[in-house]
Amino acid sequence: MTETVFENARIVTPEGVVHGRLVADVDGRIREIAADGPAIGLGEDLAGDWLTPGLVELHTDNLERQVQPRPKVRWPGDAALVAHDGQIAAAGITTVCDAICVGFYGGKQERLEFMELSLAAIRHGREAGTLRVDHRVHLRCEVSDPNVVELFERHVDEPGLALVSLMDHTPGQRQWHDLERYKAFHQGRSESSPEEFDAMVRRRIDEQARYARAHRGEIVALARERGLRLASHDDTTVDHVAEARAEGCAVSEFPTTRAAADAARAAGLAIVAGAPNVVLGGSHSGNVAAAELAGAGLLDGLSSDYVPVSLMHAAFRFHDRLGWPLAEAIDTVSGGPARMLGLADRGALAPGLRADLVRVRRAGEVPAVLAVWREGRRVA
Secondary structure (H helix, E strand, O other): OOOEEEEEEEEEEOOEEEEEEEEEOOOOEEEEEEOOOOOOOOOEEOOOOEEEEOEEEEEEOHHHHHHOOOOOOOOOHHHHHHHHHHHHHHOOEEEEEEEEEEOOOOOOOHHHHHHHHHHHHHHHHHHHOOOOOEEEEEEEEEOOOOOHHHHHHHHOOOOOEEEEEEEOOOOOOHHHOOHHHHHHHHOOOOOOOHHHHHHHHHHHHHHHHHHHHHHHHHHHHHHHHOOOOEEEEOOOOHHHHHHHHHHOOOEEEOOOOHHHHHHHHHHOOEEEEEHHHHHHOOOOOOOOOHHHHHHOOOOOEEEOEOOOOHHHHHHHHHHHHOOOOHHHHHHOOOHHHHHHOOOOOOOOOOOOOEOOEEEEEEEOOEEEEEEEEEOOEEOO
């Protein structure tokens, strides 16, 4: 690999947009950014397109969707990871935390199988050197699952484990505090009759009462022993945030109400919202709009959750519709998440940082990712 020069680019740096050139050295680091304007024949002409940092993803379920492309279909794990890795790279994401469910809820018992399959595939991909992007692991612990602690203990020392989140998807709790919305969204997905659905809801509420508090404490203790970063998921009340702060959580993932987001800001927790929420103009489950949080200064980063391409799209929406400087908008999908993970070597375009780069051009309002480089090497 030799030094690589990109010119005639609108380079999105932390200080603002620079029209000029970026030089990546032989070690895959940014050596120089200069405001030289149009191309002068030194390197690759980006024709005035934007050059952004590689995006950093904290929480995506996309691998699970490749493992099960249709209900009851199981795709081979290694093949599913290759498909997932390609989609992540094509979205401009160069560092990804693959969110793996530990425990299950409702009728989603297949997630126990997905956990082992997904983790094994990530290990294989790393060992074989076939992955385009930097894959980390995010273990999503469903605290009301009767076996979650045993399952978490099995993988608490997983290589690349970057984040542990504490989740509770019990009907009547957090994301699904509105039982009618829960029923409208879930009924008919796994239970064959309304009576079976109601029995499942009663069982889950009982399990939550029996297990959630104790399991949450055990998972927190295991994570603290190893210095792992903790996130609280779907905080809905001020008490939820107080609990998260007392446990040492650094991140509030997807707060469902403005009150919870206000409390998270006051408690010093970083706040993550969903990029699909931004693109669609609101939450599919009726919770607070991400744009409302952003407009109130209550947002530090975005997650693509279930649509990888939503990250770049949401950042440009903040720029277009909220009037944010592009550098500030892009930081919500690059530098902000990198800081939450303690990754000081990426997330921005500046000399000395990794040359994780994304070439972007607009198609109307929609940003199209045309090319992606990880540490100066083209991967998409």
